[in-house]
Amino acid sequence: MKTLNFEDLTQLRKKAHAELNVRELSYAATSEESCGLAVGTEHIQLLCCGGTGCKASNSAKIVDNLKAAIEAEGIADKVDVIVTGCFGFCEKGPIVKVMPDNTFYTQVKPEDAEEIVKEHVIGGRKVERLLYVDPKTQHTVSDSKHMDFYRKQLRVALRNCGFIDPENIEEYIARDGYAALANALQNQTPEEVIEVIKQSGLRGRGGAGFPTGMKWGFARNYQAENKYVVCNADEGDPGAFMDRSIMEGDPHSVLEAMAICAYCIGANKGLIYIRAEYPLAVHRLRIAIEQAREYGLIGKCVLGSDFNFDVEIRYGAGAFVCGEETALIHSMEGKRGEPTLKPPFPAESGYNGYPTNVNNVETLANVPIILTKGAEWFASIGTEKSKGTKVFALAGKINNVGLIEVPMGTTLREIIYDIGGGVKNGKKFKAVQTGGPSGGCLTEKHLDIPIDYDSLTAAGSMMGSGGMIVMDEDDCMVSVAKFYLEFTVSESCGKCTPCRIGNKRLLEILTRITEGKGTMEDLDTLKTLAATIKDTALCGLGQTSPNPVLSTIDNFYDEYVEHVKQHKCRSKQCKALLTYSINPEKCKGCGACKRGCPADAILGDLRKPHVINPFKCIRCGMCQSRCHFDAIVVI
Amino acid sequence: MAKEMKLACNVVEQVEAICDKFGNKPGELINVLHEAQNLHGYLPEEMQRIIARKLGIPASRVYGVVTFYSFFTMTPKGRHPISVCLGTACYVRGSEKLLEEIKRTLNIEVGQTTPDGKFSLDCLRCVGACGLAPVVTIGDRVYGRLQPKDIKTILDEVED
């Protein structure tokens, strides 16, 4: 294929758009009727999620089976099976969508494929048992637009995820892909593009929320023979998978944005720093880079202009601190990923000493659409200081685990109760953790805050990259703080004293408290030491690492005091504070617990109530999970 | 740790070829280590020395990088590497208990390999299948929504 020029791209878009039309139309208007070859539909497309989550549930096999069934029915010329990126509703995955009637099948199994093809694709009858059931009304809902999970979402960064085939560049082009780049190269100066980004109010989605346009402006102002554009895809928050989903579902949006950024700052080299633990994202990025190169959308003389830009992939190797931009740069240079002091900022001296602009994946994914739809459109979404939308990985004790995107300013309550469907198993909401190891735990009283960068920071947490973990009454907040600190301690690069030793000491104190050995003085020490670490640590990781501790002390002080004074963990998570016993009324003497006990702590004869020797018991909870009669009592 | 084995000639050549492929540039160290580990499963001392020599950097720097990044390992992995997700989503849904159960069942600690070389045990942070939390991966296969009592079954299922 010959590389495209501006005119070719426009032509190709028209052609590709026509092919994608069946999906575009169905997205626009959903019909209550079913489509089906038997009822006169001419062309049907089946979209199947090929994100990591659904793949883990065997979605590849579903695709195979769908294709086989279509082949067997001899309808391959009328029906396409398209593997897309993540639909977001991971809780109900794997998901198969039927177009053009926009039917949304949930928790599909490979053996369901034949039925979908026979019943729906051919017969035009929806497979009722695979439809989503609204937990509130108990009615089935056949399309996503009418699901609470999707109703309050606004998919901007995720606009193509779950819609296009990420391995097919023409589908991206059909969705106005590379139009922003073409327009910039043809009609805009770099300064003009930067101005649009500034006007849009886009802020960095990686955590700190620095204005993106301003960052580009800095990098543009430094003169050097080489400059670099870096995409930070080292998503390391435990429990966050926003960036990965974008790269898996819409890799070209990232590439296009990098090319635009390069044009703006005067770079001709792009680097994507990605976790090696993301094989699927790497695979899709590689394909995207190859295709973009083949089409002349990156490489020498992009679209026939005099702009050169190429992209390389660099691998992370499992170090959370490499999400910090200076550490990331050192890692790309083949060194230990240790942060260095800023200034100098990467815009002045970054990769190999050259001016470097680092943006995170989600930030970049917003860029092309801002340029095609305009700064005013983007700035009309969100709050005064935080424009646009934010993607969150909603997880934990929540009914609808998944990847969501909402306008800035949406409240936590809307996210948790409307989109997330409330707390799992009818338990009581306790806290929601945002911002990962750098963030904090927010409570009931924070639920109505419109979330944006500044309100979350004011509430003692932070936006972070978008992890959002819901916790219920069974979660011990001291243990949660300890969990995050364990993470920070193991991920600290070890360079500066406060983070290397200070966080270790914080963790030791927390451990003492969860073992019932803490003192009230420890609680004061936690606070003062945490404050010093925030004040003196070298990089963003260290400076924010005490946040989970501070926010849980602030919001759940009673729980800390309970651990210290009463040696009690109300959520029954702190093993050392628990006592296991057997309720003789309920015990049937079946012996299941006794056989499962790894510590030989359970005594008793068959068919007679058993007892636990508290001195031998290691509080592993094995007996409880083995007991069929709910006879194990934990206090 | 097992006695350091001498690398086979062809492995040495392949590692050298990897270094050559990246132009023997010190800046490519992490890429080289990734490929070398893909090739051999782990990064023994001898291999790191070869890489240091080829890239013209001190062995201490290679070792410093290998010990910094958790992805790199100097011990051979099992034929079926097990990873327990300790991401927050999995953590709040009880992945720690799964880890304990695996440790107990296989009688190994995190970072170790069973004496027969069948399993090795590691932790990771988020496979991105949070909808299936808690999650354990064995080789390429992802097991979701597990409880401690399921562990024995899934381990027994794994065939060499």
Place this chain on the structure above:
Amino acid sequence: MITITIDRHEVVVPANMTILDAAKVVNVEIPTLCHINLEGTCLKSNPASCRLCVVEVEGNRNLVPACATKCRPGMVVHTSSPRVLRARKTVAELILSDHPNDCLTCPKCSDCELQRLVRRLNCRNIPFKDGERMERKKEITPAITRDMSKCIYCRRCESVCNDVQSVGALGAVGRGFGTIVGTAFGKTLGDTNCTYCGQCVAVCPVGALTERDYAEELIADITNPDKVVIAQTAPAVRYALGEEFGLKPGTSVTGKMVTALKDMGFDYVFDTDFGADMTIMEEGYEILDRLKKFLAGDKTVKLPIMTSCCPAWVNFYEHEFPDLLDYPSSAKSPGQMFGAVAKTYWADKMGIPRDKLVVVSIMPCLAKKYECGRPEFKVDGNPDVDYSISTRELAALIRRSNISFDSLPDSDFDTPMGESTGAAAIFGTTGGVMEAALRTVYEVYTGKTLPHIDLDQVRGLDGVREATIDLDGFPLKVCVVHTLSNARMIMNKLRAGELDYHVVEVMACPGGCIGGAGQPYHHGDGTVLRARQRAAYAEDAGKQLRKSHENPDIQRLYQEFLGEPLHGKAHELLHTSYSDKSIK
């Protein structure tokens, strides 16, 4: 120039100056620990990681490190606000919580930067002392003692070993709380490419890296009536030793040092300077020999010839450049030449059996401790130099021997191995060996008297210095380098065939032996090195004899015993060979 406010002072400083340096202008001394910048050399480490120099800058959310934060116009800095003092103290307490705090018995006691800092910050307890500590095994090598339990992870040693010396024996290992500066694969230093230059010891702020101490061996030998114990003192020791007793850097204390050594019980006190003159005879004639062959058209002759006095440099090329071992001079170092002659010529003269004679070298150097143990410097297992002690160890021994150094009278070295020339006096500074050699080479080659005896072209502290000497119409190109990274640069050029010098002098330590790892700690003060260098040249200028070949005792030694330089006995006793010691 910009104006900033530091505490109560307004100060006008160049933009780009750090807050730390700007504060010094108004006599505000902000405490530091990891930071080191030895001015005049390339020794600089500034990771901004210890966080003890944090200060408050108005408008900044967090405290900033003064050592790495540049001044901005109008900046308002508070260096000792309650917030700063509290943070600084907590950081110090954290360091102490991961430190053995066995100060009373620590070799660095009273010379420890952490100790000084903790005293200054008025730390009175260690709130986190029950926390886990990284206990690590102590390692004793022939030259260096590593006790990493004491390491505070300032990483100066890593900087010096990598950036200044390009050796890379040490590097950061691991991550998080367990991070440590270590060797590749946790080997002992002896199993790495460590050259024992000891610069890591010279910069270590605490007792993690210290010299291998030979004080007990020395005391045992001195007090043993069956042994004759003789001392030789290296050129650079005499104008640094005084610092240990409160004298200004660069004060020459030769006479007091000799008296002290005698008071301590040494039977004879000789001068390594005598060995230095011998070295010039051998190395100088070797230069002439290679030069003559080269001029006669011999294509196989190896040029440039390189000096071989510095034992860390010798280790360096044996490790790293085994293919180029023909280039360095085969002459032993002055100390080893002295030992070889002392245990033959002098011992025979005095009728002392070899096994009863103990030769102790007093050196500014730690690599010498390793050098004297090399098998090629032993006869039937008995070393030419039994052991080497550093300037610092000598000072400690003087104190321990209840000698009041300040009030000591001067004494002279014993003869015949105590007489030396000005050429030998400058051996201890970078450029000194070259200058000494050129004085002899010029005169022997041309048969004329050197017109200007001070060869200013090779003096100074620049890392690489070049000069061309007119040898009767032949332009002799010479080069002087110090630090091993500069040496590596030269050797890489040589390997690539891009070097066109005839003679190259290499010293491993910054400044040469004046900055040796066995010298009193400079604590990052570059003026100390300069003062020692000035003292060396002053001593040279004050000598009547300034050319090695004019030393009458040397002339007599050759007549009576050695014969001709490079030949016979001289060759046998004063030359050595090198072997490939690269780590495979």
